[in-house]
Amino acid sequence: MSDRLAKQFIRSSVIYALLGMALGILMAASKDHSQMPTHAHLMLFGWVGMTLYAAVYKLWPMAASGRLPFVHAVVAHIALIGLVLGLYLIYGGLSEAGEPIASIASTILTANMALFAWIVWKGTR
């Protein structure tokens, strides 16, 4: 289970990295940096954060036992996609549609980080 979790996190993280960099190149090429927060969150949570999740499950396989790490993984992707979509809409001038999405996603993301904190504390005893 720990290997499967680590593998899906590292494989997803490189996809998020490519998407975030493509957005960065579009921003640079168009000289319109208004999507900077979208790019920043996609890079730092999608690429850096997901890579850290992979590293944790690889380094502490005990943390990956049980059903909770699977729940954490599914929710992490949903929350990231929601946050990025919400930010994209907000900074693209569609705040009314983007704000509720970003606010729900960021609440879920924070709750999911609390779940991850529990998983880490329990799995590194």
Ligand code: HEM
């Ligand atoms: C293809 C590669 C990349 C391109 C073309 C690119 C492009 C950009 C651009 C145009 C900005 C806006 C700068 C500004 O207006 O001040 C930016 C900001 C940012 N980028 Fe990238 N980026 C790339 C890769 C990365 C990577 C690998 C990371 C992190 C792992 C990253 C993280 C950030 C962050 C955090 C900001 C916001 C900085 C701030 O708050 O001032 N970017 N990037």
Ligand code: HEM
């Ligand atoms: C609960 C989830 C989160 C919320 C609601 C949130 C919200 C925000 C907001 C409102 C900004 C200011 C954007 C601006 O006006 O420039 C910001 C900036 C930033 N956030 Fe987050 N964030 C969250 C999670 C994260 C995570 C998990 C990371 C990194 C792993 C991160 C990294 C950054 C960085 C580097 C900036 C500065 C770049 C910029 O200004 O665009 N955030 N965040």
